[in-house]
Amino acid sequence: MTIAPRKRKSRRGPILLVALVALAVTAYVVKDRYYAAPTVTMMTATVTPGSVEETVLATGQLRPVKLVAVGAQVSGRITSLAVGLGDRVKAGDLIAEIDSVTQQNDLKKAEASLASVRAQRSEKEASLTLARQTLERQQTMVSQNAVARADLESAEASVKTTEAQIAALDAEIQSSEVAVATAEADLGYTRITAPIDGTVLAVVSQAGQTVNAVQSAPTIVVLGQLDTMTVRAEISEADVVHVTPGQKVYFTIIGDPDHRYDATLESIDPAPASIRNDSDITSSSSSSSSSSSSTAIYYYGNFNVPNPEGRLRTYMTAEVNIVLGRAENVLTVPAAALGNREPDGAYRVKVLNTDGSTDERRVEIGLNDKVTAEVKSGLSDGDKVVTGEMTAAQRAASSSSLRLGRGGGGPPPGM
Incomplete structure (x- = not known):
């Protein structure tokens, strides 16, 4: 009798099941630890x-309320400089003197020319008096038939000629008087005086230097009134539509950011400063319009602030806040x-x-x-x-x- 061999029971199934369970557990742990949704607070x-x-921020520059470049109106060598850097001057004070020899000589020539013309007029007045006397005698003698009519006409012509010459000399006298006044003014220009009360902010020309005023007025010194300063704040085109004169402003300076200066916006320039360089104004070319469109546009807002202690100086930078509302x-x-x-x-x-x-x-x-x-x-x-x-x-x-x-x-x- 033949006995059939017994089949061995396979263990692959349980092992595979255990492996799958272990893999699932591992995946769950990994997901829970590394891929869990973060807690949001x-x-x-x-x-x-x-x-x-609510404010508009702008960067400004401090300038004296009045800033004047005092220049020379005549050419010559500066013989003396009466002021120094930082000096305070009053209107009419002497700033500098220019060698006046040329101007003095021009004045003497003008006065001599005027005297000569006046002497010529005096001579013609005497000639006119004689011509009128001659005319009166000729008129008397013609009425008595003592002289020819031609002599009377000649006397009348002499009077009229002398009167015309006197009128011409009167015009020359006026011209000579203008020349004298011009020469006197030129001589006065050799003394350069302060046009305003202020402080000497810069000395451009020194004593001994020769200045040429033929084409332009050379600057001798720069004067500024520092008791009141003007702030010119650059306001961008995006902000200027929200800003109007009369709004409150305050600013600080870089050197003293804790000190606040209060003021009121007084005006806004109607056009940016770049309009001065717009070629469309002076020529028919419009090529610059495309290049300028990429640059930022700023409008200047202006206001004044008292400066009694002199803490604010020329060309300081001001961080300006324009108050839109509070x-x-x-x-x-x-x-x-x-x-x-x-x-x-x-x-x-x-x-x-x-x-x-x-x-x-x-x-x-x-x-x-x-x-x-x-x-x-x-x-x-x-x-x-x-x-x-x-x-x-x-x-x-x-x-x-x-x-x-x-x-x-x-x-x-x-x-």
């Missing part, structure tokens, strides 16, 4: 009363909490409820300085608004950077 801020000021004791919210602006001007804001849920509210905003915004409606005092979201990894990175410091260096010595 909402960053919030509380709606509180406060102040909001609200005191109003509800405020961080600008970061505002969503996109809707067509009617309202914003959507997320509000965190006490149970941890969030609601979206429609909020009307007033002034907004890009950091803090004025709430007109839609929120109440104490509401918590969502300003952003932060994951656990971001919180850890932020905490680490705070411990290390802004520069990323290690802990301070001794830690």
Whole structure:
């Protein structure tokens, strides 16, 4: 009797099942540890009363309210300079003197010419008197038929000729008087005096230097009135539409940023300074219009500020704030909490409820300085608004950077 061999039971099935289970467990652990959705924490801020000021920022330059370049109107050598850098002068004070020999000689020539013409006129007046006497005698003698009529006509012509010569000399006298006045003025120009009260800001020409005033007036010194300074602030074309004269302004200077100077905007230039170089004004060429379109356009806003202590100096840089509006004791919210602006001007804001849920509210905003915004409606005092979201990894990175410091260096010595 033949006995059939027993089949061996296969173990592959259980092993495969165990392997699959282990793989699933491993995948779950890996997913849970490395691919789990990060926990998100909402960053919030509380709606509180406060102040909001909306301003336009501009960079300005300080200049004296009056700035005058005192120049020479005649040519010559500067014989003396009566002022120095930083001196204060009054209107009419002597600034400099120019060698006046040439101007004195020109005046003497003009006066001599005038005297000569006046002497000629005196001579002609005597001739006219004689001619008139001769005419009277001729008229008497003609009435008595003692002389010919031709002699009378000759006497009349002599009177008229002498009168015309005197009239011509009168015109020459006027011309000579003008020449004398011009020579006197030129002589006076050799004494250069201050046209305004002010301070000597620059000495351009020195004693002994020769100046030539034929084509242009050479500058001797520059005077400025420093008791009042003018600020010319560059306002961009994007901001100038919101700015009008009469608005409050304040500014600081680089050397003293903690001191605030207050003033009122007085005027805005109707065109940018670049219009002076616009070739379309002086020629028919329009090729410059395309090249200038890529440059920034600025309009100057002007205002004055008292400078009694002289702390503000010429050409200092001023960081100017033009106040568009200011609200005191109003509800405020961080600008970061505002969503996109809707067509009617309202914003959507997320509000965190006490149970941890969030609601979206429609909020009307007033002034907004890009950091803090004025709430007109839609929120109440104490509401918590969502300003952003932060994951656990971001919180850890932020905490680490705070411990290390802004520069990323290690802990301070001794830690």
